[in-house]
Amino acid sequence: MQTLGPRRRWPGLPCPSAREAASMYGTAVAVFLVILVAALQGSAPPESPFTYHIPLNPEETLELSWNVNYTQETVNFQLLVRKLQAGVLFGMSDRGEPENADLVVLWTDGDRAYFGYEPIVTAGNEALVHHMEIFQCSATYESFPHFNGPCDSKMKPERLSYCRHVLAAWALGAKAFYYPEEVGLPFGGQGSSRYLRLEVHYHNPLNTQGRRDSSGIRLYYTRSLRRYDAGIMELGLVYTPVMAIPPREPAFTLTGYCTDKCTQLALPPSGIHIFASQLHTHLTGRQVVTVLARDGQEREVVNRDTHYSPHFQEIRMLKKVVTVHQGDVLITSCTYNTEDRQLATVGGFGIEEEMCVNYVHYYPQTQLELCKSTMDAGFLQKYFHLVNSFDSMNICTCPQTSIPQQFASVPWNAFNRDVLKALYGFAPISMHCNKSSAVRFQGEWNLQPLPKITSTLRGPARHCPASRAQRPSGPTVVNVTRGRG
Numbered sequence: 001m002q003t004l005g006p007r008r009r010w011p012g013l014p015c016p017s018a019r020e021a022a023s024m025y026g027t028a029v030a031v032f033l034v035i036l037v038a039a040l041q042g043s044a045p046p047e048s049p050f051t052y053h054i055p056l057n058p059e060e061t062l063e064l065s066w067n068v069n070y071t072q073e074t075v076n077f078q079l080l081v082r083k084l085q086a087g088v089l090f091g092m093s094d095r096g097e098p099e100n101a102d103l104v105v106l107w108t109d110g111d112r113a114y115f116g117y118e119p120i121v122t123a124g125n126e127a128l129v130h131h132m133e134i135f136q137c138s139a140t141y142e143s144f145p146h147f148n149g150p151c152d153s154k155m156k157p158e159r160l161s162y163c164r165h166v167l168a169a170w171a172l173g174a175k176a177f178y179y180p181e182e183v184g185l186p187f188g189g190q191g192s193s194r195y196l197r198l199e200v201h202y203h204n205p206l207n208t209q210g211r212r213d214s215s216g217i218r219l220y221y222t223r224s225l226r227r228y229d230a231g232i233m234e235l236g237l238v239y240t241p242v243m244a245i246p247p248r249e250p251a252f253t254l255t256g257y258c259t260d261k262c263t264q265l266a267l268p269p270s271g272i273h274i275f276a277s278q279l280h281t282h283l284t285g286r287q288v289v290t291v292l293a294r295d296g297q298e299r300e301v302v303n304r305d306t307h308y309s310p311h312f313q314e315i316r317m318l319k320k321v322v323t324v325h326q327g328d329v330l331i332t333s334c335t336y337n338t339e340d341r342q343l344a345t346v347g348g349f350g351i352e353e354e355m356c357v358n359y360v361h362y363y364p365q366t367q368l369e370l371c372k373s374t375m376d377a378g379f380l381q382k383y384f385h386l387v388n389s390f391d392s393m394n395i396c397t398c399p400q401t402s403i404p405q406q407f408a409s410v411p412w413n414a415f416n417r418d419v420l421k422a423l424y425g426f427a428p429i430s431m432h433c434n435k436s437s438a439v440r441f442q443g444e445w446n447l448q449p450l451p452k453i454t455s456t457l458r459g460p461a462r463h464c465p466a467s468r469a470q471r472p473s474g475p476t477v478v479n480v481t482r483g484r485g
């Protein structure tokens with residue numbers, strides 16, 4: 001067993017170019033992945049000093065463990081290698097790409113020995129099961145048909161699309177999820193469906209055949225109700241093509257609001273307490289952050305992931321519970337990278353479309369299930385008119401033309417991009433301040449002004465000086481400890 005020495009401190013390390021190293025050591029196994037340092041899950045005591053474990057490859061010959069020490073600001077890693085070939089090359093970078101990897105460790109002692117390995121879980125599908133979710137079905141229907149099969153199967157009963165309320169979500173690398181002691185999520189009983197839908201998503205790049213899998217999520221429940229019911233609320237942007245990202249953008253940000261008017265109306269006087277959060281975008285999402293603002297000032301970050309990856313969508317416990325009072329504003333911003341896209345990426349349900357969502361878990365439960373916004377659709381038509389007046393009427397503004405079609409015919413240039421960006425920054429919004437069962441709270445929610453924010457929080461402190469992005473002087477020797485076996 002080979003173990004890479006723990007306690008690699010980020011700031012001090014030089015970063016040799018992984019690509020150079022990779023080409024030098026052609027036979028080395030290359031592993032790149034994104035580690036979510038912010039993930040802090042569950043409260044169960046770890047059986048090893050490393051809280052988090054993931055298999056790195058489908059063959060499960062590489063396992064990475066790590067933990068985070070927030071006081072020391074260090075991340076400790078342990079890499080277990082079951083079958084050492086010429087060596088191992090290990091790196092981390094923003095998007096799992098070899099370029100600009102933060103850390104590269106490698107060695108080539110060239111022997112083909114097997115090292116002892118004790119898997120934490122015996123024969124299993126740890127590397128194949130990518131994420132799982134449990135949805136509660138809508139109480140609108142008395143019963144739901146039984147179905148067991150692929151999610152995209154034609155045989156899948158239509159009615160299962162009414163099972164959309166997320167009860168639990170797990171993803172590769174995540175720990176168990178426990179509610180705070182006084183809190184539980186109510187399910188079952190009057191007015192609640194008795195049906196749940198379990199989705200298991202597999203990642204099987206090697207097309208491994210003949211595996212059987214019965215993975216799932218075990219729900220613990222109690223007969224004596226806990227003091228507070230937990231609720232889940234959706235923040236961010238409404239799924240609509242009105243919100244779009246121009247093509248070839250390295251970092252374009254869209255923002256969704258939960259306005260003071262909605263929290264004033266929908267939250268109890270004592271407020272609510274957010275204790276966990278699950279961020280969600282589709283393929284181009286790179287950063288997601290939700291900030292709480294009060295009296296026009298940003299006060300506190302609810303959850304932030306500046307290295308967001310759609311591959312890691314687990315529910316994360318917040319390090320600090322955030323209390324939201326009546327009249328507070330919750331601002332959710334998502335930053336997208338569309339450098340490899342030729343057309344605008346519009347908001348929507350499709351995997352090629354985008355979303356910007358933060359599912360926050362909070363207590364006590366309220367009726368507010370969704371607090372999201374979108375720019376007013378009328379202003380988007382004004383935008384298309386404006387683009388047309390400069391660029392010879394490319395975009396049809398007739399009612400039959402859909403917004404995605406309109407966006408597809410925008411001739412993208414710096415001006416058209418900047419105007420769209422500016423519009424998203426000042427045009428009035430349509431608020432969706434909705435109760436469950438898709439009913440809006442009473443009130444006027446269209447053409448609402450954007451919340452005025454006079455002071456913003458500073459971004460997260462960067463520990464890496466900019467110069468680290470430059471070409472390194474050379475590789476650094478790292479000692480590798482040889483474990484048992």
Ligand SMILES: *[C@@H]1O[C@H](CO)[C@@H](O)[C@H](O)[C@H]1NC(C)=O
Nearest residue numbers: 067068069070071072073074
């Ligand atoms: C973090 O490091 C500090 C200083 O070495 C140590 O006292 C503390 O126990 C560590 N915490 C964890 C969670 O490992």
Ligand SMILES: *[C@@H]1O[C@H](CO)[C@@H](O)[C@H](O)[C@H]1NC(C)=O
Nearest residue numbers: 238239370432434438439440
């Ligand atoms: C909010 O509720 C209204 C109905 O009152 C519905 O038309 C709208 O689609 C809902 N919003 C979302 C984002 O589900």
Ligand SMILES: *[C@@H]1O[C@H](CO)[C@@H](O)[C@H](O)[C@H]1NC(C)=O
Nearest residue numbers: 005476477478479480481482
């Ligand atoms: C690596 O280990 C050897 C032997 O234990 C020691 O002499 C050497 O100083 C170590 N090198 C580094 C860079 O820690």
